[in-house]
Amino acid sequence: MDWRDEGVLLSMRKHGESAAIIEVFTPAHGRHAGVVRGGGGRRMAPILQPGNQLSLDWRARLEDHIGAFTVEPLRARAPALMADRAALAGLSATCALLSFSLPEREPHAAFYSASIALFDRLGEPGWEVDYLRWEMQLLDEMGYGLDLATCAVTGSRDDLAYVSPKTGRAVSRKGAGEYAPRLLKLPEVLMGQGPASAVEIAQGLTLTGHFLANRLVPELGRRTLPEARQRLVDTLARQSARPSDTR
């Protein structure tokens, strides 16, 4: 069995003294693990960093074997982001959520393209909005997409300001009435395009975080979301408290 594809590295752990087991996200083979011989060594260390795009050659005797990868670097993303704490946290959160959420060896070609687009945007102005929209896409891809088209109470398309924490459907200000405090806030940025304030980003991450934690986590039989996501939320909150911080 063998195939050739490209992919983004999600994680790497040393295996024995010199090998490594890597996990990659590819367009045609989804999330896929494999051994890289010599991957635990110094020469491969810069190549096997999360977020790096690789050319992959996978071989195994049988389809269900873990198999071995031969990797070539296509694009190194991690080095450019190491000095930017928020973007680095974004990179870690994206890789951790992909590794956490995606089923093994199941292609998600469209979501792969969306993820690559996010990786390419990390560190550029306004990337936080792209990250937020990517989490919405992740929910959608996993079957827990939010329905933000119309108000679940009135059927109206106007003035949608909340999301029901139970159904994931949008609720208008009028429809919410006295139940508003029990609903999740729907930031305007998720209803349209353009930049967003730090408050809106935080509201958006609270919204997606709720559904990731309460829908996806139990479905996967896990207890919590990856810590890297919470670190991103904390980093963005700290950054918004210190607007002059450029590190």
Added chain:
Amino acid sequence: MGDIPPQIEALIEMMARLPGLGPRSARRAVLHLIGKRELLMTPLATAMAEVARSVQNCTRCGNIGTDMLCPICASDRRATGEICVVEDVSDLWAMERGGAFKGRYHVLGGTLSALDAVGPEELRIPQLVARIPEENVTEVILALNATVDGQTTAHYIADALEATGAQVTSLAQGVPIGGELDYLDDGTIGAALKARKRF
């Protein structure tokens, strides 16, 4: 391996667990030790027993020593007001081999890792923060690996130390001594170019 006495077989199995050794090389090492029993095997066993009895982590920095404080923390000459933060003891030894750093160290015991669920509470970050006022530290040098996990940890520590007032610096990244540009990865060349200095 029915012909090998069980004690020797057990020794081979233990040796084979060491880094760099497999069953075959462990067998060769054991045969070598047996061949030089007085010269090598007995002193080695004594040294290992002694270290196993006395080794402990320094209560201050996390280095390995045989007392509560390691020799570096116990030395007043190393109280320069600088602390170098490293991931593990092997990094500390690497820094000491260079001999360029004259201050004290702080061994974290790992890095933050999403995959292995290593959080700040698993590392010795609170102890580091506590050392800043206790030892009048003016500069903390982050000597962590230039990996995603290493730099994520560095940013986290920088945030944690913000309130202490200590200056936080990190090791430079770029072309290693003896390095040839042709063999460097794109990321290292990019980092070196960013950190260029007047010649």
